[in-house]
Amino acid sequence: MGKYIIKRILASLPVLLGITIISFMVIHLAPGKPTDAATQLNPKISLEVRERFEKKYDFDKPIHVQYLKWIGKIIRLDFGRSYIDNRPVIRKIAERLPITLLINILSILTIFMISIPVGIKNALYRGSVFDNVTTCIVFVFFAIPGFWLALILMSFFGVHLGILPISGIVSLDFENFSLAGKIIDVARHLVLPVLVASLGSIAGISRYMRESMLNVIHEDYIRTARAKGLPENLVVYKHALSNALLPIITIIGLSIPGLISGSVIFESVFSIPGMGRLMVESVFQRDYDVIMAGLVISACLTLLGNLIADIAYSYADPRIRFNK
């Protein structure tokens, strides 16, 4: 097992290197430079100043030189500084990461807490009114654009009813609140974002759950379990569910890289200072080091997520075992 993990990790290093080379090239191929915002279309800036800006950051050097310099820093875990505000990239990411993680974890929990029971019930009562109605509802949420739903909910709960804050993650007087007050304040701010982030994904997961439950429920061992007189609850939630959950494990593994990547649309609508906004703003400003750091981190997490899913699979499913 340990050997297998080491082998997998070593095998992913070239993949990672390939990812960095391709993304570095693509990002630098896009016209524009991080220094543009400060220097362009500003009649007060002469050409010499612009060139001085570009020289300072090596933008006048060939791209492979820039890449080698960058990879040399990354190996020493130095993610560089942002070109836009000169702050260490790692600090910029560390600042944005917690809120994105919090919202993503909360919404993944919400998604699974709603969609797994819904999927099971749908499978058990296939074709019933409940099945049809819930299927219809989850697909409506799937089809509604998130930003629109967000605005409607904000307008309803925030402006008309005035019971929930509209945007941001804390109130203006947050600093003066007691600890309990602070927790309640953050929770109030998170209700709508987590809800909106979850609703769209319920359709997918509950469908997976439904199909996988349907496959399992007709297996021989379920009939055996029923035949030996086990109560129906035990049959469904122990024997059937533990097998039906296998594909969901893969999905959880694959959603690990998603944990750190926020959605820019929804973060913008709710004014949440998360990773999605940081990344998109960096792309527009061509803030190379921030983009590359984000890409490297999520590439690592994707590879890691795959590995974890495979390992978890081997534990959950006795049919899959690593022999050598």
Add this chain to the structure above:
Amino acid sequence: MFRVINLPLYICIAVFFLIYAARASADDINIKDAPVYGDAFVSGSTADARNLIPILASDTSSSQIVSMLFNGLVKYSKGLKIIPDLAESWRIQDDGLTIIFHLKKDVKWHDGHPFTSADVEFTYKKLIDPDTLTPYGGDFEKVKDFIVIDPYTIKVSYDEPFAPALASWSMPVMPKHILEDAELSETGFSRDPIGTGPYVFKRWRSGQRMDLDSNHSYFEHRPYIDRYIFRIIPDSTTMFLELQTGSVDAMGLTPLQYTRLTDTETFRRGFRKIRYPSFGYTYLGFNLDTEMFKDREVRQAISYAIDKEEIINGVLMGLGSVSTGPFPRESWAYNEKVRAFGFDKQRALKLLSKAGWRDTDNDGWLDKNGKRFEFTIISNKGNDQRRMTAEIIQRRLMDVGIEVKIRMIEWAVFINEFVDKRMFDAILLGWSLSRDPDCYDIWHSTKTGPGEFNFIGYKNPEVDRLLEEGRGTFDYEKRKNIYNEIHRLLYEDQAYVFLYVPDALTALSRRFEGVEVSQIGIMHNFIDWYVPKDRHRYKR
């Protein structure tokens, strides 16, 4: 011309305010006249600031915060006159070659350290230091000598008279005692600045908000509003919802929000809508190196064929005015005698046919020497006002037989690949202007290199001469005549097709008293704003 339409409206708004104010004071007589301290002002911005070191801050958000924290030696008054800020007074000598500044003596940095001429010298040295990556160095490289005479007197001299020199000293001054040994590109000062201004920096939560506290020992007087909170709300629809719930006190409105969405009784009760012409203009620029646009008559014809009023009504919902040249009406350089080219299709056709463009093959499009008159307008993606403007122009030019294509391009690509390399037929862009009318870099024929700002390739020896003269003249009347003439020449040439001057539109909570709308906006007397006690929203 448009002023005639605008003026009664302004009077209406003013009268409306007066009536409102009178009514309000009848309700609560005792609190009216005396400003009180307290409360907070929450402004909304779609973008976070980047860097609060004044000479490195180049984006709008950073500049907005910097202006609350720092002072220059001089500043613009609401009437666009240069008035003292950190300088007590100044003298211009030797026909404009020398300026002597006398500094205010009782000014202290936020940490209590006294402000002296050493700070100004330090800021100047940083501005001209080649290692400082500042976009503001240009004006200061013209300084020949910078001499500190005593802690409160400075003498600056120039090689040749440079009229924008005085205004350039509105550059915020940085504290020497803190930054002396720091590397500007790395210092924590960029996120924890200390200035001389009316507000003191308190806290910055990236991507969320910034908090400033009032400076109780500000040299003018302590601002009445205790806290200035700068909230970052990237989505303007969200910001508008926040405004309606009162969580944001002021925001810039789009024309649609200004005319339609705010047109409710509740909104009017809670907010005043403020409108004033912005200091800039939107234009259609041609690549003057292409054969078809070399001809002045062709450019004039295109200008006649475009209905600018229609663009203002359609795109800005009427909230703007026709631009008649490189200076807005509020500028002293504005030439009132220049009349905008009206919408006149017949005249456009006549001019075009005079220039040789006729529909000889009867296909509905003009042609000359067998070539059809067609060109592409490019602009930056994501700017809906420009896209709509381009579409209206496309329609109007089709009427005279000119085929226009439109391409909207992502900003960085647009500037790098098209504007800088001059790879375009026509561009739709705008300038926001500095208060000083010097526009040498935009119009002078030497400024046509790659990445320079005369990217349309405009060359007019007469304008060149006037631009040089305008920079070197200090006498206000003489200078005014020079720029008036530049204004006239550029419009006659239709160097650009000058389209419109959009209005700046703001919604502001009615909590605030003492607000004064002027040509440079509303923030100029922010330290005099106050909230009557019973309307305080934020307590300590």
